[in-house]
Each structure stands twice: as structure tokens, then as C-alpha cells.
Amino acid sequence: PIIITVHVDVVLTILTVLGIGNRLWGLMYPKAVVFDEVYYGQFVSLYMKQMFFIDDSGPPLGHMILAVGAYYGGFDGNFSWNRIGAEYTANVPVWNLRFLPALASALCISLAYQIVVELKYSHFSAVIAALLIMFENALITQSRFMLLESVLIFFVLLAVMSYLKFYNRQRCSFSMSWWFWLFLTGTACALAIGVKYMGLFTYLLLLAIAGVHTWQIIGDTTLSNVTVLYHVLARVCALLVLPVILYLGFFYIHLTLLYRSGPHDQIMTSTFQASLEGGLARITQGQPLEIAFGSQITLRNVWSKPVPCWLHSHKNMYPIRYDSGRGSSHQQQVTCYPFKDVNNWWIVKDPGKQELVVSNPPRPVRHGDIVQLVHGMTARFLNTHDVAAPMSPHWQEISCYVDYNVSMASQNLWKVEIVNRDANNEVWKTILSEVKLLHVNTSAVLKLSGTALPDWGYRQLEIVGDKSSNVYHQNMAWNVEEHRYGKSEEQKERELELQTPAQMDISKNTSFMAKFLELQLKMMMLKSEETEHKYSSSPLEWINMDTNIAYWLHPSSNAQIQLIGNIVTWSSATVGILVYLVLFLWHLLRQHRRVYTIPKDSWEHFVLAGAVCVGGWAVS
Secondary structure (H helix, E strand, O other): OOOOOOOOHHHHHHHHHHHHHHOOOOOOOOOEEEOHHHHHHHHHHHHOOOOOOOOOOOHHHHHHHHHHHHHHHHOOOOOOOOOOOEOOOOOOOHHHHHHHHHHHHHHHHHHHHHHHHOOOOHHHHHHHHHHHHHHHHHHHHOOOOOOOHHHHHHHHHHHHHHHHHOOHHHHHHHOOOHHHHHHHHHHHHHHHHHHHOOHHHHHHHHHHHHHHHHHHHHOOOOOOHHOOOHHHHHHHHHHHHHHHHHHHHHHHHHHHHHEOOOOOOHHHHHHHHHHHHHHHHHHHHHHEEEEOOOEEEEEEOOOOOOOOOEEEEEEEEEEEOOOOOOOOOOOOEEEEOOOOOOHEEEEEEOOOOOOOOOOOOOOOOOOOOOEEEEEEOOOOOEEEEEOOOOOOOOEEEEEEEEOOOOOOOOOOEEEEEEEOOOOOOEOOOOOOOOEEEEEEOOOEEEEEEEEEOHHOOOOOOOEEOOOOOOOOHHHHEEEEEEEEOOOOOOOHHHHHOOOOOOOOOOOOOOHHHHHHHHHHEEEEEHHHHOOHHHHOOHHHHHHHHHOOOOEOOOOOOOOOOOOOOOOOHHHHHHHHHHHHHHHHHHHHHHOOOOOOOOHHHHHHHHHHHHHHHHHHHHHH
8 A cells, every 4th residue: 555644744834824814914905006116016017028127236036026926917017117106007916916925925934933943942932933023014014015025035044944954964965855955055045146136145154154064074084085075066066056057047037038128228238239129129130240441330339338328420619718728629529429310320431542332342341450430421530639638638639520721630540459359350340349449640549538528519428539548448449339331422312321221130149148247247337326225224223123114105094004123023133142142152261261061062053053043134
């Protein structure tokens, strides 16, 4: 006969059921946007429409989890997430959007119980811990809305519980359960980091604890060298390699789902934008890949700060004298313009020929070639000379040359240097190549200063020539975004040609790793510019959680939802940590004096409990 033995932890089952009821009851109330739902809801809508976005607050896993609830609720993404308190329309599945965070918070109660049990404390202590989590005001408030804190806490607690279960199975090393809990630890750590970067602190804490335990195994002379090696390799694979693979996987899914052009395209490089359906991809579809003499191009600055912009000129001249009293060349202005415009078009000319059209067959421009850049709409040459730039007098002015029949001659030769080339004779390519334009006469590099011009320059961004810097910076790099082969010799015909959309073919096969690395870089750049949250608090306020945050206010009845901690939970945690630290230091001093009042096993258990509980409190 087949015999199946099932062990049921009745207390754990009861806590789980109570937790689910506690967190899911009345989930539809209020049927209005609450606190940061206004923020996360926008991303859920973009997932439903599969439109690309970038969120500087963290990786995409948390948003994808919220989007799963929206998907199964049949949400079409059509809702204006413009203010807290806005009433949800009938097409928004409020219960589905809030279900997964609430379920994650409910399961946190069970995880808290199991963590205390795995730390070898009594079931009574574990029940007390679970009840404190169950009736914690702040956790209840956060869990009932479309927010990510509950999901993060769930994965953090899952990682801690999994590691403790793994550690408590050292006597049955390499068994199925041993492998399961070890790999679940690495998986949960990756999931926590994938929701918010705050999860990284718990991951580092568990890595430190695992490192200490691994060091003890290495020093265990009862184990063979091969066994020790297996232990080390198992931990490296589960706790280091697996989280990296999963983290990459989150972004792979994210970028696969969001294949359409979205609201944040302009932040990304032209190469990234061209890989998305619609937007720039629609404009650049079918463009010729290789830049040739006679090509008509737009040049976007790679740095894209303070905003993405394109090399631009217009018929206005620099003022004869600036407000500071300095004189200018009174040549045609050259700027960086943050919008697509017909005045962004330039023609790549061969200095040895008069033609402004592409020959048959086309002669490609290569790294190291000398070119002239002719402004498409005014037919004037990009030029620089020893005249101070308008806003940055330590650099040279960039202009389009106007022949005033004076002694200042045109200096309009530029050397093309492909920054990301693979070979010295590489061809300049649309979208893909990042180039520096080096002025032949003065060795100045064409670059974006980032400073806005005054009203006479229409507040467009300043372009300068820098001949002092030997260090590469992205503000010196340019890439061709739009490109066509010029066919018209006459200026009037050429102006009409420049205003006609180009329809030609460029590969959109940008590798995942290239897109991932760019997305990570942009996230970090945006994070460094982030302003302080309106409702941010200081670390001292986290200790007792006694400062309230208004989540929602009913427009007529004055009913409110406030986030504030339960004084019993937070005060007992603070007192418990202080008592632990006093006892730890007391026993540490006594042991240093060779006075051992507790057995070695009890001391190790005491230290592990402190590392998990006090360490977890500190990093969270």
C-alpha cells in the first residue's frame, strides 16, 4: 500500500488563515487612488500597453508583479493617474491591483512565525512575533494598496527563513531539502533586490552570515578537502551566481514586454530608441547604415544633459557684444536644440569636391576622414576660431561661417573620430557610431557645454569648442540619428528634400546586454538627480514610527487613512534591541576575561539570533 504522511503545523495554519483574512478584508475601500498608487499605477498602465518606461526608484520586478494582478483583472491600462484621491473608473480592477501586495503581507505573518521557530525559540515566542506583525498598523496600511513595500518585506523574510532552514540542515548536507532551501535563499534575495534596491542590504547581511558559516566549514578538519570544496561551490552558485542570473532575467522580461516606444524614450540613446517599435524606430526605419560624403544627417549629443538635444543652427547671428561687454564674431548661431526640427539637418561634404549629393556608388566616411558640415537650411559651414564662447569664455565659439569680407577666414575642416570603433578604418554608421568631431585648425573638440543661452539664443543650449581637454566625456560624443542620401544639388530643392521624411533600413538588433547596461546607467544617473520625496522621513523617525503620513482623505466626509506605527510593536522592538546589545557586550567582556557563563552552543545561537534580528533591523 502507498502511505503518505502529512505533518500539519496547526498554529501556522491558523496564523496563515487569520493573516489572509486580516489583510484581504475590505480591500476595495477606498475605490480611489491612495498615496503612491498614483505613481505605481502609471507603470502598470504602461505594462498593459507594452510601452517602454524607466523608473529610477529600482528594478522592474515589483512593477511586473503589480502588472500581473492588473492583467488577470482585465485592466486595459486606460486610466489617468494624475492625483491622489481620484475615483477609479469601472475599467480599473481595484481588487486585483491590490490583491498581490495584500497576499504578500498576509504571508509575512507566517514567515515571521517560522523565522522565530528556526532560531530555536519557543512556539509561544513565535506566535507573539506573528501577532505583532499581524496587528502592526503601518504594515496593515501599506499592505492594502497597490504599493511595493509589502512585496519587498515578503521576499526579505522569505530569504531569511530559507537561509535559517538551510543552516539548520547542516547535518544532512547535500540532501534534497538542503539544496532546496539553499537555492530558495538565493532566489528570494534576487527577488527582493528585483523589487527594490533596499533588498540589497538584507542580501549583503545574509552573505556576511553565510560567509562566517562557510569559513567555519573550511576550518572543520573533520571534513575532507573535496567536501569543503563542494560546500563552497554550492554556496557560490546559489548565493552569488543565481541572484545575478535572476536579476538579468528580470530586465530581460521587462525589455521583452515593453517593446513599444513610450514616454521616456528621449532619455535613452538613439540606438536604444531605434530598437523600440514606433517613435524613433518609425522615423529611422529603412535608413542607410553607412554615412557617405553627401549624406544628410541629424547629430544628437550622446550625453543628453540637461536634456536630449541635436546640433542645430538658424539664421540668427551672435550679438555683436554680449551683456558682459565681450565681443563676438557676429557669425550664425550654432546651438543644441531639444526638439526635432528641420534646422537640425546637416550635410557631410567632401572638402575636395563641390557636390552636396551622394555619389554612385556612395563613398563612405571612415574614422580619421576630414569633412565639412554644411547646415542644410542655410548652406553655411560649421566653423570655429579663436573667439570666446558666449557663456563659457574659456572655450571657443562654434558658429556657421558668414563671409563679411573681413580678415577672419573660414576654418571649417573637421576630423571624424569614431569613439566606439572596432578598427581604425571603420565606417561611420547611423545610430551605432559615437563620434568626436575634432577641429583641424585649432584641435578643439565640438561639445555640449550644457549651459542655456540668453533670450537672443532662444534659451537653447550652448555648443563650444574645447581644445584643452584630453579626457573623453560623453558631452563630446555625437551620433547620427536621422540619415538620408542627399540627391538635390539646388538649395531650394534640397530644403524641400530635408523636410521630407526619410524611409530607408537600419538593423534594430541591439543586444540585450547593451540595452541592459544602458538602462542601468540611466537609472543610476536619474537616481543621482532625484529630489527628496515630499513625505520622506529621517532615520531617527524610523525607530518608533511615531510620525504619521496622510495616505488618503475623503473629499466630503473627511475620512482619512494615515500611516503610523503601533506603539507596542515599535517600542518593544527598540527595548528588545537595547537589552540584546547590553547582554551581548556583557557576555563578550566576560568571555574576554575567560569567564564562560553560557555554553558555546548557546553563545553561537545567541550571536546568530542577534545577527539576524538586530542586523535585519539595522539594514531595513
